[in-house]
Amino acid sequence: MRKLSCVSALLFICLFVQAQRDVMLDSFQRQLSVAKTPSERVTLLGRLMRYAASSNPAESDRWGRQLTEEAERSRDRVLIFKSLMYHGERYTYQQQNRDALAKSIDFFTRALDVARRNKLDKEQAGALLALGSTHLALYEYDKAHRHISEAFSLANILANDSLLIVSGNAMGNYYLVRNERLLSLRSYLNSLRLAEGRGEPALLRNCYVNLGRFYESIEEYDRAIDYVQKSMVQLALMKQGGEAYNRAQDIYKLGALYTSKKDADMAVSYFEHCVRLADTLKSAPLKVMGYTGLLNQYLRGDQPQKAYDYFKSRPEIRQYFERMGMPETIDQVYAVIYKGLGRYDSSEYFFNRSLARYEQNGSPFMRMAMWSAYADLHKKTGNNAAAIAYLEKTRTMAQSSGNIDWQQLVVKELDTLYARSGDFRKSYEAQQQYYQFKDSLKKLGEEKDLLQVELADEQQRQARLDKEKAAALERKHTLQYMGITVAIGAVFVLLVLLGFLQVSAGVIKVLGFFSFIFLFEFLILIADNKIHHATHGEPLKVLAIKIVLIAALLPLHHWLEHKVVHYIASRKLKEDASRVGFARFLRRKAVKPSGEQ
Secondary structure: OHHHHHHHHOHHHHHHHHHOOOOOHHHHHHHHHHOOOHHHHHHHHHHHHHHHOOOOHHHHHHHHHHHHHHHHHHOOHHHHHHHHHHHHHHHHOOOOEHHHHHHHHHHHHHHHHHHHHOOOHHHHHHHHHHHHHHHHHOOOHHHHHHHHHHHHHHHHHHOOHHHHHHHHHHHHHHHHHOOOHHHHHHHHHHHHHHHHHHOOHHHHHHHHHHHHHHHHHOOOHHHHHHHHHHHHHHHHHOOOOOHHHHHHHHHHHHHHHHHHOOOHHHHHHHHHHHHHHHHHHOOHHHHHHHHHHHHHHHHHOOOHHHHHHHHHHOHHHHHHHHHOOOHHHHHHHHHHHHHHHOOHHHHHHHHHHHHHHHHHHEOHHHHHHHHHHHHHHHHHHOOHHHHHHHHHHHHHHHHHHOOHHHHHHHHHHHHHHHHHHOOHHHHHHHHHHHHHHHHHHHHHHHHHHHHHHHHHHHHHHHHHHHHHHHHHHHHHHHHHHHHHHHHHHHHHHHHHHHOOOOOOHHHHHHHHHHHHHHHHHHHHHHHHHHHHHHHOOOHHHHHHHHHHHHHHHHHHHHHHHHHHHHHHHOOHHHHHHHHHOHHHHHHHHHHHHHHHO
16 A cells, blocks of 8 residues: 555645645735725735635635625626636635535536526636536546536637637546546647647646646656746746746645656755745745645655654644644644554554544545555554455545556555455455456556657657748748849849930939848848847847948948949930940940959
8 A cells, every 4th residue: 555655645735736825915905905996806805815715714704705795796797707716716725625625616606607697608618617627626527527528619619719728628637537648638739739829828837737747647757847847937927916926836846746756856955945935925835835845755755754853843834734724634644654653553543533524524535545544554553354444445436536546556455455354255356356457557558658659759740840831931931032132133124224214313313222222121131140040149249240230331332322323314324335335335344344354
């Protein structure tokens, strides 16, 4: 049960990964005091309610009541919809709490009803996507798929690219938890292509975050890290507020990925960076998030004594969870640490306290993790009957989740425990199931290999398309340069011909003026491309070269234009040609420079 125990070690951090942030609530209150419209007040109250949820639930409830009152008084259906969505989002932050997720679904359902009754199509799609994501967290896959599919269809009908991008990512999330990795990747990549066309940082960030999660799921941690860093680049371009807090979460995520990659030094570095940034922002939730990352790193590294010492040295962690009304999380930490230290009586005491709360309102994933960890404790103490009972509960939940990894690990432990208990029939059944799951995982492993082939093919295809696009662009530019050259030649031929016609000197001067501008601007255009390529666009170098170039070309331009236009306009060209004949005149003009030399 090694893997399951690690999973359950510090699952309480999932709360933070969602949307934990502590903001300058005073600043928002000041903005609220000067807000003039109901829309502004609803938006600010929604922020206050959600942001306070990570540090002071009672205060969050107070802002939530004001939000509801403000929206209802406005009688604006869009604002009523928004207030309900804000309430639903607040409860999704508590992913470990089944009751909170149920409240979230209730608010999203009410928001969806408002959108449908008032024909708010875009808002309806948003509510459907929120419902789909929440049902995924509860392993209610049929409901999740129905809601996400409906949102995707609505986005197609509306031809709304932003909705199509978000819906595509939500569908990718659904396929990912259902182990449909190829479909998941296609959904993510389709959304990314649309987002790249839009060029909006928020949409691109959403795509990169989901692709990072995808690569993490197939244990391609380096690729996952790449996408997290790409999402951080887009975050720096966003101006929606709270970017610094999201950056701290991204840094924490990088630490978690390096933990999975078993690079302890880099993981600790990022977690410590998260703590320092949270300290700068004066954000208690973000600081606790960094602390839990470090604590989890010690537990993953089989250092229970170091984890215990660290937990005791950071009273902020305990104080925060007490303030948030989550004592079961503190008990969970002690239970796992004491189990690692071999203090089984203390571990069982804290497991019982923690499980009492999780059984009451824990999410399916949290209950499954706690049952498996508690079963591992009973296995260590020799209480096989209790271990089997908790593992059977874990197996039932794992079957409903569709997670084959969990099911394989559970039946492997059941095989051992039933054999110890003398129940060889059930041991054999568990053994057969283990090999079935092993075959299924092998097929998924083969699918992973196929996925890598497809990823490589996709990269090659994209490289080929980029090369073809670059070649097409080069051909287009070459044709344009040729066209400009022909046009310049034609203009100068026309200028020369005007010297043989009875036209005013003014016409010749005007055409000469524009002809030489055309010629020298073309020369500067060619020089610009060469200069930028040679200097890599470095401003100081470009400026210096252009000053020298203009200083040389400008006098030449004026002198050459004056001489040529004056010569043609003075009729000397026509007189010289008529005296010797036009053909001989052209030949003489062609050889005269060499004869002079």
